[in-house]
Amino acid sequence: MSSLSLSPIAVIRTPYKEKFAVPRQPDLVRDGTGIIELLPPYDCIEMVEGLEQFSHIWLIFQFNKIAAGKWQPRVRPPRLGGNRRIGVLASRATHRPNPLGLSKAELREIEFKDGKVRLYLGAVDLVDGTPIFDIKPYIAFADSQPDARSGFAAEKPSRPLSVEFSPVLEERLKKLEQKRPHFSRFIRDVISQDPRPAYRRNKADNHIYGILLHEFNIRWGIKPGTLNRAEILEIIEIAPCDSTKLPLG
Structure with missing residues (x-):
């Protein structure tokens, strides 16, 4: 079986310069916005034609600050107090067999200027410089499931300090x-x-x-x-x- 080689199509610019600073989910910090910059040869306006019709997008990205091969089959999510272990695939932990993440973001503006394509986003939960491997439109009727069970993360985090x-x-x-x-x-x-x-x-x-x-x-x-x-x-x-x-x- 042949292996699949992936390369980033974009990077994201955010105010978070290290993973310690990043909120554990998007939409928790209103001023923590991001800008996606498409990379050559994908930095052409044709790549995002029609994307302006969508208010939100999915980002598939790499946890590029995690050392290669450091994944674990069981992890301790912060929402469980950092003491209880669960399977890594039942979490959104960064230490995974393939260090890929998925995040939803509000799409506020698409800019094509000086030969560059930039997507201006609302609140994000990614480190500055994170590689983006794919961008997909968020489709409300298919992606939203109000009656879904959410395990240990059924509710928004408790009131901030x-x-x-x-x-x-x-x-x-x-x-x-x-x-x-x-x-x-x-x-x-x-x-x-x-x-x-x-x-x-x-x-x-x-x-x-x-x-x-x-x-x-x-x-x-x-x-x-x-x-x-x-x-x-x-x-x-x-x-x-x-x-x-x-x-x-």
């Missing part, structure tokens, strides 16, 4: 938002989803975390005095990153 900025950072964000509109809202929405490993949640945690969003390193942790009570995530620092060292996807 509270996030606070220091007064100094609040002032700095006002200046940053001249270039990055709604940047404080974006940071708050991403971190309120609690990207910490599941095993660290609901435990005493004095660790300081870093997360790369756009060209900034956001450092944050549990606000002192809230451990073992209702946790509040506190933004400690917003520092520019060296753009030459940012991961590509």
Whole structure:
């Protein structure tokens, strides 16, 4: 039997510079939008003719930040607290026999400019630079199944945690938002989803975390005095990153 060779037809540009920052599903962070750039020889307007008739699309992509051959037959989904194991094919875990993912995204605009085709999307859950292997239109009558059973992910994740900025950072964000509109809202929405490993949640945690969003390193942790009570995530620092060292996807 001959093997099938696949190559990306596009890459996606997003504000998420590492997988730690990415929401676990699309549509959770409104400002985390994406732009798909078709690659040669697929970057011609004929490739997307008629796609403007659809409001949403499916993206088939590669988990390209996962080391080859590191898949496992059983995984521990964060939605199950990171402790219970289930079969990898009963999850959307990244460590899979073939590191492929499927994601639905709102299609807001198609642009053909300077010989390039770009698709402007709504909220996404992909790392910047992720290879896209295929794009398909979302067809509501066939793809939506309101009465479907969804196992351990039957409901939207529980209410996000509270996030606070220091007064100094609040002032700095006002200046940053001249270039990055709604940047404080974006940071708050991403971190309120609690990207910490599941095993660290609901435990005493004095660790300081870093997360790369756009060209900034956001450092944050549990606000002192809230451990073992209702946790509040506190933004400690917003520092520019060296753009030459940012991961590509």
